[in-house]
Amino acid sequence: xxxxxxxxxxxxxxxxxxxxxxxxxxxxxxxxxxxxxxxxxxxxxxxxxxxxxxxxxxxxxxxxxxxxxxxxxxxxxxxxxxxxxxxxxxxxxxxxxxxxxxxxxxxxxxxxxxxxxxxxxxxxxxxxxxxxxxxxxxxxxxxxxxxxxxxx
Numbered sequence: 001x002x003x004x005x006x007x008x009x010x011x012x013x014x015x016x017x018x019x020x021x022x023x024x025x026x027x028x029x030x031x032x033x034x035x036x037x038x039x040x041x042x043x044x045x046x047x048x049x050x051x052x053x054x055x056x057x058x059x060x061x062x063x064x065x066x067x068x069x070x071x072x073x074x075x076x077x078x079x080x081x082x083x084x085x086x087x088x089x090x091x092x093x094x095x096x097x098x099x100x101x102x103x104x105x106x107x108x109x110x111x112x113x114x115x116x117x118x119x120x121x122x123x124x125x126x127x128x129x130x131x132x133x134x135x136x137x138x139x140x141x142x143x144x145x146x147x148x149x150x151x152x
Contacts, residue, residue, distance in 0.1 A: 062135065065106065074112065
């Protein structure tokens with residue numbers, strides 16, 4: 001048996017374990033964020049799809065991510081349809097290393113959610129979608145709120 005092949009198999013198994021644990025941790029975080037958003041729901045414009053967020057920590061989280069040009073591109077391009085990592089890289093024209101880091105950050109924070117799978121070169125590839133279809137920021141005196149419409 002080729003010793004390099006054995007090492008590669010160990011490496012692949014470790015990677016699979018790491019991403020499986022990472023995915024599960026992010027899914028729990030996503031559910032927490034979405035549950036919190038749904039519990040603070042207020043009807044705006046007579047449409048239940050809009051949620052007004054007043055919690056300062058969530059407002060800051062959303063504003064900081066949309067203020068980053070690359071993260072905003074990723075969120076905008078995935079607001080209407082889910083995309084794979086490679087599709088996001090191609091469409092957003094972001095360097096691979098920083099794009100991967102930013103995408104994983106968005107997933108971890110619950111702003112980019114896993115939305116199914118596709119197959120590429122015989123492998124299962126996760127597709128991601130923005131948690132929000134529309135985002136609005138309202139500043140009135142010293143009060144900042146964010147109004148979001150959840151993706152369908």
